[in-house]
Amino acid sequence: MGDWKRTHYCGELRPSHARQKVFVAGWVDRRRDLGNLIFLDLRDHTGIVQVVLNPEISREAHDKGEQVRGEYVLGVEGEVVSRAKHTVNPQIATGEVEVQAQSILVLNEAKTPPFPLDDGARTSEEARLRYRYVDLRRARMQRNLRLRHQASLAVREHMNEHGFLEIETPFLTRSTPEGARDYLVPSRLRHGHFYALPQSPQLFKQLLMVGGFDRYFQIVRCFRDEDLRADRQPEFTQIDVEMAFPQRDELFDIIERLMEKLFALLDVKVERPFPRLPYDEAMERYGSDKPHIGFGLDWKRIALPEAMSGKLNTAPSAKMLRLAEQGHFSRSQLDKVQDLAKASGADWFSYIKTADKGLQSPLVKAVGEPAVETLAREAGMTSGDILLLIGTKADGASVMKARHLDEASGAIRLELAERLGLIKSGGWNFVWVVDFPMFEHNEKEKRFVAMHHPFTSPREEDLPKLETDPAAAKARAYDLVLNGQEIGGGSIRMHRRDVQAGVFRVLGLTEEKARERFGFLLEALESGAPPHGGIALGWDRIIALMAGESNIREVIAFPKTASAVDLMCDAPAPVDPEQLDELGIKIADP
């Protein structure tokens, strides 16, 4: 830029700068050529200011301006002047002033952009990702990544205040069984051996506790080679947190205060403490382990009287949902709910309406009025209410597990909330879901798998259940949920070797196999491991929620497509045969 130095940002010029000589630099957002007078909107990361090229001020600047096009990069030297009243533009922050150019410097030319940069112009994601460096200039991405930066600063400040050290952990590490598919990195020095990129720094953070660091956190990239979704990228960021000698409620408090600080960036006041909801209750009432609690529509598990379930040919365990004052639900609306219930896995659906002339329900015919009345009374129905009922078939072979019934109830609840307009925007409904089961039964493999991970501690009172009834054992594991989205999860870890051995037994892992898989961690736990526990927060999801984006790609500078491709640099890509030779790798024919 020669001897020139930028003195101001475009977006900060105000009437108070009037008559000052300034040098601004940026991109040409728009050009309006009136012939002998040219207006340029000059844009940088702070905003837009209007530059006037007037041949009466500078012939040379005006002549150069005739060649200038959109997205050219310019330096402009000129004088800030207040605009005449009738030429003020109230739509932009700098609209009361403009820069009268004395000279302009074309720092770079630019091809016509591949798509319009106006905020609000609709553009296919494909084009945006292909030309991400242009897309990033748009106000939306500038805003989102700025927010992300400020939020990251808040995390570091907050964790530091609470005694947490940010410590880096390796990206080139070892593949661990269980969990997601690993991204593998071949070793040049040991052919046939591979590093794995971490799915999370789980093991390392536990080792840092064993190593005596007491409190650790990291804003860290994690990698999982699984199919993608709107809220899942192959590489994503976690706020990883671990503490020694943990009290669960102290950890919750630290995280709640962190959320408070983050949302303060949006001028949102967060209510603390967050409610805590046992997993079983979440499943019963909301049919989800990540419930949106910003509205009612609570389900209740009931046992149908034997006579009734017999006549209906359903299993006795069922669920009901009382919709207060929704008695106006039409037959066709109820049919739609029924379709949804069936589609989401319920075998049986019915309802009871309270009408002027009494109870109205297809059940009356099937099981008689008194039975229906009993149900209505049990549900606490009053006039104008409607009661939805779902259940499962009676026959043993296709008995749907209670879990599936819960899932159906959750799907119905969300759909109803959507239709009834119960989901308010601008609400921030945090909830801790606690007391997750230790184990989940894998129906395919007919064995228990760890619901969180195999180093999660059971609740003290559930220790005996490891032997007697593993399915009923609850873990000291928890998720943080915001507006029905899981934004974090963690647990208090196991530090007692004997309990760990019991868990391995349930998982069907012999001592030998466990050694083989997790040897170094088990050894570390035997070297004097303090009690420890922590949490990992899904950073991309949190930022997306804060930014009001429904897709985490909008808060990631260079994201990948749903098929894990980087459209900008065209990765993944083939490599030279020499590179493969060095790694001792041959590509198999398809």
Added chain:
RNA sequence: GGGGACGUAGUUCAGCUGGUUAGAACGCAUGCCUGUCACGCAUGAGGUCGCGGGUUCGAGUCCCGUCGUCCCCGCCA
């Protein structure tokens, strides 16, 4: 792996039951224009209808396959 939606000009889209030269808006180029700010006016350029095959006298349109993007299920903490 499965399901759904989409793919036409640089961009966003229209194109009906198959029918003559594939359109619009914005953008772009050229010219005119001294108070515009989504400047205006005039003129113009710009198309492998994703790709391959098939049906047909004739395909952007119908069929099959394939590739890509998005969303969902499976998968994944």
